[in-house]
Amino acid sequence: MDGISLLTITVLAVFVGFEVVSKVSSTLHTPLMSGANAIHGIILVGAIIVAGQATHPWVLAVALLAVVLATANLVGGFVVTDRMLEMFRGRKPDKPAKPGAKPGAGDTRGETKENTEATR
Numbered sequence: 001m002d003g004i005s006l007l008t009i010t011v012l013a014v015f016v017g018f019e020v021v022s023k024v025s026s027t028l029h030t031p032l033m034s035g036a037n038a039i040h041g042i043i044l045v046g047a048i049i050v051a052g053q054a055t056h057p058w059v060l061a062v063a064l065l066a067v068v069l070a071t072a073n074l075v076g077g078f079v080v081t082d083r084m085l086e087m088f089r090g091r092k093p094d095k096p097a098k099p100g101a102k103p104g105a106g107d108t109r110g111e112t113k114e115n116t117e118a119t120r
Helices: 003-022 026-052 057-088 113-119
Strands: none
């Protein structure tokens, strides 16, 4: 393939990918991101295999660059997925009180006059 054909395919792939990804609802984003992380893991393994079998220095350099970029993409994908899942989890319970402290002592968040008088 000549350079113009490769450039045309790349540009069309970018436009189609943007349109497809922009139409995904936020509910489906997390499962799709998990699937993408699995694919990125396969890409990372492939890049490691290519780097291990490289015979020319420039092939090794490109393969090592691919390993670095695939690793960054994989780690970033897991971080984003974790943050998305964190949004769907409920609030974490408050930390337990120190031993020997009165229940509710020192915790004044959300207290109203009625709640304070009811606990006395």
